[in-house]
Amino acid sequence: MKSEQPDGTPFVQATLKVLGGKWKLLILWHLKDKAKRYSELKRLIPEITEKMMIQQLRELESDGIVSRNTLAEMPPKVEYAFTDYGRTIIPILKPLCDWGQEHLKRMDTDEVD
Amino acid sequence: MKSEQPDGTPFVQATLKVLGGKWKLLILWHLKDKAKRYSELKRLIPEITEKMMIQQLRELESDGIVSRNTLAEMPPKVEYAFTDYGRTIIPILKPLCDWGQEHLKRMDTDEVD
DNA sequence: CGGTATCCACAATGATACTG
């Protein structure tokens, strides 16, 4: 009596919404090993603009994935890091990355029609 | 000698590109149990327009995820189904769906600041 | 039934300049 589960989609969409931005994954990838300062992130991802960097960080923040920690007052130092909750998404990143790698190889090897 | 693996991102981006569309996951979700005809898909997803349906299906097709099979000539019947290669993405869908579900619960339970 | 074509709205991203 399989009931044709048509649900599940809103959940996948929710995940997509959280890390669907153009730069979200890239930022998270750099953050997953250890916390990084704003300037470090900008140095690691030179192609991104300040606006997008801040925007994506703010969204990740409000989704509870990363935390923003101000280190000092006058010489502005801000560190971004995964929250404990945010770390629960890291296991997802792996298979995602793995599949994408195989997909790119396939695209190169086997010219699809 | 950990080399700060900054790679992997293009791979995740590649995956995102494949199933990043607004309707891709929804279509795949309905397709993962068994092949469906175009009209069935439209009936299952009434909110989507013909243009988007076709567009997303074509993209999934050219990415090798789904196949398009014409059944007859005069009474047009077209079935869309997962390819064997496409099925390799199903295991990814699960954790994605699972995390999204937890995330939505968290958003409801624990009002994030 | 299973599309294609055209035009349009809006969201996402980007460039650039300025600020505490």
Next chain:
DNA sequence: CAGTATCATTGTGGATACCG
């Protein structure tokens, strides 16, 4: 250093009409 503000551009999705 770590942002904010504004404007321009692009990309994605949608409405509608028409076709084999």
